Amino acid sequence: MMIVRILGEGQFRVDDDAAAELNQLDTELEAAVEHSDEDKFTAALASLLAQVRAQGAPLPADILEPSDLILPHEDSSMDEVRKLLTDEGLIPG
């Protein structure tokens, strides 16, 4: 079991079995970011989020668990994701 957060949406508990598929999509997402391929980026992000929503069970809001994996907002631009990865001011505080 692992916990996955979609930013702006909340946390999900996802079965380990689903992890392989998520990792595959995540690799595509990362490649798209590295090659600045906006179309692939949008498609990969959309399927990754869809997968988490489909496979995961929403975590009750009063559970104080940090997530194992965190996914960008559904309407993130590639630029935003880059900033998220480099810890440059996107997370307040």
Next chain:
Amino acid sequence: MYMKGTAARMGVMKRVSLVFKAKANKALDKMEDPRETLDYSYQRQLELLTKVRRGVADVATSRKRVELQMNQLQQSANKLEDQARKALSMGREDLAREALARKSSAQSQLNDLQVQYAQLQAEEEKLTVASQRLQAKVDAFRTRKETIKATYTAAEAQTRINEAFSGISEEMGDVGMAIQRAEDKTAQMQARAGAIDELMASGALDDIGGHRDDIQSELDMISAGSDVEREMARLKAELTASAPKQIEGSGPNGGSQAAQAQAQQAQQAPYAPPAPQYTPPQQADEHQQTQPAGLPVADLPGLGGEPQDGDG
């Protein structure tokens, strides 16, 4: 955080979660007594709750402003269509075209606003849900905080505090970003709303009740013009009707019958009011002095209406 070698294996999801964790650890490291962390963090959570609620209110205000503008634009579009119809019925195709051009401009602004409105609505919902989620986590944190403070020594508490802290810290980071995004969208929206306000004020979209509605003023002028025509016709009719009476008293009968016939015709003219009772005395006097008896008084330039048959 951005290390190319490891990044390739880790993927986006893991890296983002590490960024969040690093942030939480950095905050934790600053605290001397771990239990102090709990109270400090709790204060910050409450502040963030206030902030996210204010964010919801701000987005709602912005959404209502857009709603108001959408109503105004819709009214403008309706009014412009009415004006186009009226202009066409008056045979002014040029005015109708102008009105329809503005209507189309108002309509495209309206369509645009509808999209923005939906986005603001979505943002408002997201923030509302985020504030509820944060509230639940803050409540859970408070309970955990009291337990830790009551049950554990400072040394024992460390691990439990770290867990609680990183859990809430991630949520706070998420909510903080949500607030930021909503603020950005709202700012964009306000800039846009300001631009539309300016456009409306300029008259380009025919502001309702605005001061520069030139289409309306031209239509008004046309219909004022036809009012003038109507009034003129009425006055003419009155004058021709009163002329024979004065003649009857002073002159021979010869010409007066023709004048009477004229007066009757004038009364049947399209624009003549059904019962002309008011006779402007001054005008009648003037005419009596300047016009030779028996001539049709109505025959003045620019009035053209009544047909004349025979020359008396």
